[in-house]
Amino acid sequence: xxxxxxxxxxxxxxxxxxxxxxxxxxxxxxxxxxxxxxxxxxxxxxxxxxxxxxxxxxxxxxxxxxxxxxxxxxxxxxxxxxxxxxxxxxxxxxxxxxxxxxxxxxxxxxxxxxxxxxxxxxxxxxxxxxxxxxxxxxxxxxxxxxxxxxxxxxxxxxxxxxxxxxxxxxxxxxxxxxxxxxxxxxxxxxxxxxxxxxxxxxxxxxxxxxxxxxxxxxxxxxxxxxxxxxxxxxxxxxxxxxxxxxxxxxxxxxxxxxxxxxxxxxxxxxxxxxxxxxxxxxxxxxxxxxxxxxxxxxxxxxxxxxxxxxxxxxxxxxxxxxxxxxxxxxxxxxxxxxxxxxxxxxxxxxxxxxxxxxxxxxxxxxxxxxxxxxxxxxxxxxxxxxxxxxxxxxxxxxxxxxxxxxxxxxxxxxxxxxxxxxxxxxxxxxxxxxxxxxxxxxxxxxxxxxxxxxxxxxxxxxxxxxxxxxxxxxxx
Amino acid sequence: xxxxxxxxxxxxxxxxxxxxxxxxxxxxxxxxxxxxxxxxxxxxxxxxxxxxxxxxxxxxxxxxxxxxxxxxxxxxxxxxxxxxxxxxxxxxxxxxxxxxxxxxxxxxxxxxxxxxxxxxxxxxxxxxxxxxxxxxxxxxxxxxxxxxxxxxxxxxxxxxxx
Numbered sequence: 001x002x003x004x005x006x007x008x009x010x011x012x013x014x015x016x017x018x019x020x021x022x023x024x025x026x027x028x029x030x031x032x033x034x035x036x037x038x039x040x041x042x043x044x045x046x047x048x049x050x051x052x053x054x055x056x057x058x059x060x061x062x063x064x065x066x067x068x069x070x071x072x073x074x075x076x077x078x079x080x081x082x083x084x085x086x087x088x089x090x091x092x093x094x095x096x097x098x099x100x101x102x103x104x105x106x107x108x109x110x111x112x113x114x115x116x117x118x119x120x121x122x123x124x125x126x127x128x129x130x131x132x133x134x135x136x137x138x139x140x141x142x143x144x145x146x147x148x149x150x151x152x153x154x155x156x157x158x159x160x161x162x163x164x165x166x167x168x169x170x171x172x173x174x175x176x177x178x179x180x181x182x183x184x185x186x187x188x189x190x191x192x193x194x195x196x197x198x199x200x201x202x203x204x205x206x207x208x209x210x211x212x213x214x215x216x217x218x219x220x221x222x223x224x225x226x227x228x229x230x231x232x233x234x235x236x237x238x239x240x241x242x243x244x245x246x247x248x249x250x251x252x253x254x255x256x257x258x259x260x261x262x263x264x265x266x267x268x269x270x271x272x273x274x275x276x277x278x279x280x281x282x283x284x285x286x287x288x289x290x291x292x293x294x295x296x297x298x299x300x301x302x303x304x305x306x307x308x309x310x311x312x313x314x315x316x317x318x319x320x321x322x323x324x325x326x327x328x329x330x331x332x333x334x335x336x337x338x339x340x341x342x343x344x345x346x347x348x349x350x351x352x353x354x355x356x357x358x359x360x361x362x363x364x365x366x367x368x369x370x371x372x373x374x375x376x377x378x379x380x381x382x383x384x385x386x387x388x389x390x391x392x393x394x395x396x397x398x399x400x401x402x403x404x405x406x407x408x409x410x411x412x413x414x415x416x417x418x419x420x421x422x423x424x425x426x427x428x429x430x431x432x433x434x435x436x437x438x439x440x441x442x443x444x445x446x447x448x449x450x451x452x453x454x455x456x457x458x459x460x461x462x463x464x465x466x467x468x469x470x471x472x473x474x475x476x
Numbered sequence: 477x478x479x480x481x482x483x484x485x486x487x488x489x490x491x492x493x494x495x496x497x498x499x500x501x502x503x504x505x506x507x508x509x510x511x512x513x514x515x516x517x518x519x520x521x522x523x524x525x526x527x528x529x530x531x532x533x534x535x536x537x538x539x540x541x542x543x544x545x546x547x548x549x550x551x552x553x554x555x556x557x558x559x560x561x562x563x564x565x566x567x568x569x570x571x572x573x574x575x576x577x578x579x580x581x582x583x584x585x586x587x588x589x590x591x592x593x594x595x596x597x598x599x600x601x602x603x604x605x606x607x608x609x610x611x612x613x614x615x616x617x618x619x620x621x622x623x624x625x626x627x628x629x630x631x632x633x634x635x636x637x638x
Contacts, residue, residue, distance in 0.1 A: 101561045101604040132497070139508070139545045140557075140605055142618045175495040178508055180543035183603065197500035197529075199542040216498055259563040259608035266609045304562060304604075354608070356563055370562045374603055380542075471568040 002275045003285050005245070007253045008229050009269045012112035019147055021154035024115035030160055032232045036123045037168050056127040060231060062239035064251035068105075069095055069186075069224030070303065070352045072340040075231075079128060079221060081211035088218040092130040093195065094121055096137040096144075096225050097179050097186040101304035101374060102354030105255035105267050106225035110137070110144040114151040118174070120228035122160060123235055125172050128221060132173050136191050139180040148176050183378035187426050188222040189214075190380065201382040202426035226255060247273030250339035256280060260357035261294065262287035270338065277301065278334025281357055294359035298443070299333075301343055302351025304371050305431035307438035308364075309333055315346040348438070364443040365450050366470045368435060369397035375432035382425060389420040390432045400447070405454035410440050410447040479520035485513055489528070499529045503536050507546055516547045544602070552591045552598035554636030557615040560601040563608035572612050573601055575626055579633055597636055 011017045011027050024030070039052040050058060061076025082090060094117065098106040109117055117135075125133050137145050152174055155161040163171050182200050184190045189208055190200035192215050207213060214220025230252055234242045243251045250272040258280060259265045268286050277299065281287045290296060296311040311333065319329040336342050343350040358367060376394035381387040396413050399405055406412075417433035417440075424430075440447055481489075489509055493502045503525055510521040517540050526533040540546045558564075558573040576599045577584035580592050589600035607613045610622035616632055 098606045099604055102563060102608050104606045104608050107606050138606070139543070140602075140615065143620075177495075177501075178505060180504060180508065180539075181545035181602070182543050194504065195501060196498065197503040197535075197539070199538055257609060259611060260566050265563075265611070300562075356566075356608070358566070362566065367562060367566075370560075370565050374561050377603055469570070470565045471571065 001283055001285060002270070002279050004268050005253050005271045005274075006269050007233055007245075008116070008226060008255060009108060009113075009267075012108055017112070019112055019114050019151070021115060021151070021158060024113070029115055030119055030158075032236045033119050033122055033160060034166065036126060036235045037166055037170070053127045053129060056123070056235065059239040060127070060234055063230075063234045063242040064239075064246075064249065065227065065230050065234060065242075066250070066340055067224055068226035068230070068254055068353065070100065070305075070349075072350065075223065075227055078211065078223075081209070082128060082221060083212045083219040084129070086212075086219060089132065090128055090130050091215045091218055091220040092121065092125050092128060092133040093188075093191065093215065093220060093222045094133070094135040094225060094228055095186065095188065095191060095222050096135050096141075096148075097191060098141075098225070098352075099138055099183045099186050100352040100354060101371070102257055102259055102300065102356045103303055103352040104257050104259075105353060107141065107144070108255070108267055109225055109229060110141065111147060114144075114147045115155070116229050116232060117225055118148075118151050118155050118161070120230070120232040121174060122155070122165070122172060124221070124223065124228055124231050125174075126165075126170055127231075130221070131171055134175055134177045134195060136177050136179060136185065136195060138185070139178050142178075145176050145178050152176065182380070183374075184380040184426075184428060187428065190426065191222060192220065199380070201380055202428070204425045246271045247337065247339060250341055254353050256338060257352075257354040258287050258357070259354070260299075261290055261359040261362070262357050263291060264288035273337040273339030273342065275338055276334060277336045277338055277355070280338060280355060281334070287357070290357070290359050294361060296357070297360045297362060298358045298364065298367075300354075300356040300358075300435075301346075302349045303354040304356070304374065305434060306343075306351045307348040307434050308442060309346065309348060310442045313346075313442075317342060317345040363450075363470065364439055364446050365397070365400050368439040369394075369401040370470060371435050372397045372432070375428075375435075379428060379432065383423070383429065385420045385423040386429045386432060389416050389429075392416050393420075393432065393436055400450050400454070403454050403457070405451035407448060407451040407455055409451045410444055413447075414440050479518060479524070481524060482513075485509065493529070500531060500535070503529055503531070503539060504543070507536070507539060507543075511546060515550045519548070547589075550591075550595070551589065552596050552636075554596060554632070555598045555600070555615075555617050556632065557600050557602040557605070559603070559605045559607075559611070559613050561604035561608075564604075564611040564613060567611035569612040572614070572624060572626070572629060573599065575629055576633070579630070597633070 039055050043049050065075040066072045179185045185194045185200045187202050189203035194200040210220040245252050253269050254272050255269045257267050282289045298308050313333045315331050316328045317331045318326050372394040376390045379386045379390040417436040420429045421433040492505045506525045522536045523533050525536045574584045582590045591598040614621045614624045
């Protein structure tokens with residue numbers, strides 16, 4: 001039976017582990033920073049030399065680390081895009097605006113092991129010649145912000161942060177910046193605008209790629225909390241050892257957030273791709289199965305913006321055979337390895353690593369209505385298709401939820417969603433559309449039946465159907 | 477009530493402004509500090525922030541209206557934020573909010589934050605609080621309560637009434 005592989009969360013939940021400096025130091029804290037700062041320059045086979053910072057950047061690239069925030073883009077490549085010749089300062093921002101529905105992994109790191117993040121950040125800043133960095137934490141984590149501020153203060157007092165870090169002559173300052181409840185701040189250019197003291201309206205790319213024109217129009221790196229923690233471990237074990245974790249092109253570990261209709265919701269750190277979706281839901285080591293007497297209906301595999309997967313679906317994935325040839329193989333939903341590429345192959349994404357499970361007692365219409373209300377609330381309002389469309393989607397679904405549906409609503413919702421995606425400055429347009437497109441496509445009968453039933457009730461003069469409930473009563 | 481910024485708060489704000497190469501960046505943190513101090517962001521705090529950071533009042537005011545956490549009116553002493561989004565909804569958060577509203581005599585059909593007449597409680601529906609594994613979750617002022625049951629909800633109400 002597969003098990004968790006705890007690297008980032010190795011200590012966080014162990015008895016007696018506290019988020020303070022003394023405890024972190026007792027568990028080998030800041031040793032990776034010392035190792036990184038002592039990295040020697042190296043000469044490559046072609047005669048070129050790499051500075052110590054270049055060596056560490058190269059290590060991160062070779063490790064295969066992919067961003068844990070949502071896009072799954074190579075962290076090393078992202079760093080390589082940074083404009084180092086402009087003469088402008090380079091900034092690094094830790095994206096701790098964890099707010100993708102279903103996701104609660106960064107919270108574990110921030111609240112239980114904040115120094116791990118701080119150490120990962122200092123190494124990443126040093127490797128990228130950053131002198132000033134920020135942790136952008138969501139406003140709803142006030143206690144988390146306090147813990148991080150304390151961690152930074154203690155890091156300064158111990159010489160890991162501030163002027164002349166560990167006697168190397170390297171200066172770095174990190175500050176905590178609090179958001180104030182806007183989901184769009186998780187989008188990196190929106191986050192940058194917010195950090196500049198403005199409304200979090202995302203910037204259009206091109207030209208505003210953060211690596212070139214980021215914070216204050218300077219080159220900027222934005223990395224997720226979990227991603228930055230991995231840097232510490234890559235330095236500690238070396239890229240070669242790190243890349244042995246997980247599966248090819250999906251290296252390392254990642255923390256999966258599991259919620260919804262399972263016996264044991266929670267967060268589980270796994271080697272990427274070594275555990276299947278079925279195991280995450282049903283194994284005793286993970287979700288522990290569904291509630292008694294229920295069957296699986298659907299899962300949202302990578303945060304609420306990812307396309308829904310229906311129980312019983314079978315996907316055609318590319319697999320490399322023993323002869324090295326790529327062939328198409330049928331993979332049922334529950335056998336899908338939980339990694340970036342398999343989920344992409346299944347037409348969805350592993351996003352922020354958050355799985356929401358829904359069993360046969362749940363209405364897909366009402367579940368989608370809940371999500372669309374979220375996106376309508378969170379659209380920043382900058383682009384018309386999203387500002388208006390997200391609201392129309394929510395209104396259409398609200399109608400279906402409240403007994404005022406129509407038969408053509410399935411087509412209506414699809415039509416609106418298709419006219420949002422691809423027509424906005426940032427990926428929020430897709431985030432709002434994809435759930436609608438996938439729910440309606442895969443559960444069309446449910447949407448049509450709801451609309452037809454409402455029409456029939458109106459025609460018979462029975463009046464509006466009473467409001468449906470997504471859940472039973474709360475626990476007594 | 478006349479508006480004044482106590483010296484300790486001003487010192488805190490001055491220190492915050494040093495964190496940024498461009499002063500405007502400090503505006504969100506200023507608003508947080510004001511809201512913590514006054515319980516909400518008064519109009520005068522917006523104007524004060526604008527003067528301090530060399531901005532037009534609209535540059536600050538548009539933040540107050542954009543970011544859901546900032547409020548222009550006071551809220552109850554016990555501010556109850558119930559998570560509305562999917563994982564919590566699957567675990568009964570809508571019903572939980574209804575329970576809070578019922579017990580406090582508030583209208584659960586209104587979707588805006590509602591405050592009791594005695595100013596002791598505000599009940600609000602908020603979007604995902606990033607703790608979906610322990611749904612349903614509720615924030616009571618700065619603290620997160622997890623796997624909130626009806627009994628727990630009643631405890632929150634009892635301690636807020638004191």
